[in-house]
Every structure is written in structure tokens, then in C-alpha cells.
Amino acid sequence: MTTKKHLFISANAELLARWTQAFPTAVGITAADLPKHEQVDFVWLRLQNPAEGIAAPQQINAVREHIGGAALIVLSDMPNDDDAMQAFSSAARAYCNSHAAAEVLQQVAVVVEQGGLWIGESLMSRLLVGINQVTPSVTQTEANTKASAPDSTKWQDKLTEREIEVAAAIAAGASNKEVARQLAITERTVKAHVSGLFTKLNVQDRLQLALKIRGMSS
The missing domain is CATH 3.40.50.2300 (Response regulator)
Structure with missing residues (x-):
């Protein structure tokens, strides 16, 4: 079975350590490095705080331009329905908490790979x-x-x-x-x-x- 390639976009090293518990071969980069990175199967985008100057839709669309056929999964430190709707309207396949446990992230990947959407309860x-x-x-x-x-x-x-x-x-x-x-x-x-x-x-x-x-x- 071919191992799926996971790419996490975030500058937070602590979160990357958590994410690699779910996917040991995952790679973490910043959004600026995305155009230079090889194609992967899953791209996990951790949204920046809007207070940092870039709204969620702009962040998602900027990444969407460079990931080809990879499944886009959006992560948020403070999940909310409005950002989730923006994510799905930009063809994201899942939206979940950045701090989700490793087993939850693995479940997200399974659902997405099988053609489903991972949508929060709210x-x-x-x-x-x-x-x-x-x-x-x-x-x-x-x-x-x-x-x-x-x-x-x-x-x-x-x-x-x-x-x-x-x-x-x-x-x-x-x-x-x-x-x-x-x-x-x-x-x-x-x-x-x-x-x-x-x-x-x-x-x-x-x-x-x-x-x-x-x-x-x-």
C-alpha cells in the first residue's frame, strides 16, 4: 500500500510535532514555501489569526492555487461556522480544530480519502x-x-x-x-x-x- 503524502502549512513547530504523531512522514512548511514544494496527497492549512491581516478566504484561495489535485483540509485554532463555510466553498474537503488529537486527524484523512467531507457538529x-x-x-x-x-x-x-x-x-x-x-x-x-x-x-x-x-x- 502506497503511503500517502501529507503537507502541513504552518509556522508553529509545536503543532507540527502533534501532527506528525498522526502522520510520521508529514512535512511542515510555511505558505511562502508552498510554490516550491512537490505535489502531495493531502494539504493541511492552518489558518492564521485574521488579526494578522489576512482573512480566511484569501489564505485558502492562495493555497488552493498551488496544490493541484491534493485534498485540502483546513485547520483552525478557533473553529467557527463562517470560516468552515468559506473553506468548503473553496473546495476544502475537511475543516477541523488545529489541536485535534492524532487519532482524530487520522479519521479525517480516512473520511476524505473515501470521498467524504469532515464537517464539525455545529x-x-x-x-x-x-x-x-x-x-x-x-x-x-x-x-x-x-x-x-x-x-x-x-x-x-x-x-x-x-x-x-x-x-x-x-x-x-x-x-x-x-x-x-x-x-x-x-x-x-x-x-x-x-x-x-x-x-x-x-x-x-x-x-x-x-x-x-x-x-x-x-
């Missing part, structure tokens, strides 16, 4: 609420009714009753913590169900899951 909830406003919601009762139909060939056929409950809650925009509270289960159990849902329904992220169960994705 922004994901906003997107799902928007979807709910223009498409019929899927309640747990409706999901169970469809799943029990003899001729059903819907997504529910592949899931257990509990997984259907979790899927319906996620599609409504609930976070893992909110799903756990609604269903009186632990967050760890919710995470296990979410992982199972992604595998069974062949989706890479919560947005794809929501679109799938609303019939907006095959």
Missing part, C-alpha cells in the same frame, strides 16, 4: 436543519413502519430498530450527545451505531447519511 447541524426545512422529516415511527413493509427495499431493510432510531435522530440534526440523551444510551454506543450506519448504508459522513434516508442520494 455546521453539520445547521446543514441538516436546512435540509429538514425543504424535505419531509423522517420520524422514528415512520422509519419503523416503512422498514416493516413486506415489499420494502428501502435503506431501513439493512438496519436494526435501534440503528433506525439513531439514523432518524442524526438526520434531524442531533449531535452524538443529543442522540445519546434522546435514546437513553451512552455516547460511546451512539458512535458505534454511527460507524455501523456508515458501513451498512455505504456513506462517508452524516450529511450523506441524511441525504440517503431522505431519498436524495442513491
Whole structure:
């Protein structure tokens, strides 16, 4: 298996040490050195503080010009939905906290490599609420009714009753913590169900899951 090449753009040596825990062969450079660097598979851009004089969109677009077909992942010390929207509108594939643990960064890379998007819970909830406003919601009762139909060939056929409950809650925009509270289960159990849902329904992220169960994705 070919090792993927990861390039981190940041002048912060302490953060680079954290990032190389996730990807030992990763290289760190400053934005000024990017035009001279060889092509890689993943480019991780740590946004500078806007107080330093360069707004997030300008930083992202400046990097976008030089990375070819590499997947762009945007990192922020203080993640917020507005910067996330700017990142995704500039074709970023993920947006996450610069200080995320090594295992989280590895999960981000896996999701992106599989064709998914890594979107924070806050922004994901906003997107799902928007979807709910223009498409019929899927309640747990409706999901169970469809799943029990003899001729059903819907997504529910592949899931257990509990997984259907979790899927319906996620599609409504609930976070893992909110799903756990609604269903009186632990967050760890919710995470296990979410992982199972992604595998069974062949989706890479919560947005794809929501679109799938609303019939907006095959």
C-alpha cells in the first residue's frame, strides 16, 4: 500500500510535532514555501489569526492555487461556522480544530480519502436543519413502519430498530450527545451505531447519511 503524502502549512513547530504523531512522514512548511514544494496527497492549512491581516478566504484561495489535485483540509485554532463555510466553498474537503488529537486527524484523512467531507457538529447541524426545512422529516415511527413493509427495499431493510432510531435522530440534526440523551444510551454506543450506519448504508459522513434516508442520494 502506497503511503500517502501529507503537507502541513504552518509556522508553529509545536503543532507540527502533534501532527506528525498522526502522520510520521508529514512535512511542515510555511505558505511562502508552498510554490516550491512537490505535489502531495493531502494539504493541511492552518489558518492564521485574521488579526494578522489576512482573512480566511484569501489564505485558502492562495493555497488552493498551488496544490493541484491534493485534498485540502483546513485547520483552525478557533473553529467557527463562517470560516468552515468559506473553506468548503473553496473546495476544502475537511475543516477541523488545529489541536485535534492524532487519532482524530487520522479519521479525517480516512473520511476524505473515501470521498467524504469532515464537517464539525455545529455546521453539520445547521446543514441538516436546512435540509429538514425543504424535505419531509423522517420520524422514528415512520422509519419503523416503512422498514416493516413486506415489499420494502428501502435503506431501513439493512438496519436494526435501534440503528433506525439513531439514523432518524442524526438526520434531524442531533449531535452524538443529543442522540445519546434522546435514546437513553451512552455516547460511546451512539458512535458505534454511527460507524455501523456508515458501513451498512455505504456513506462517508452524516450529511450523506441524511441525504440517503431522505431519498436524495442513491
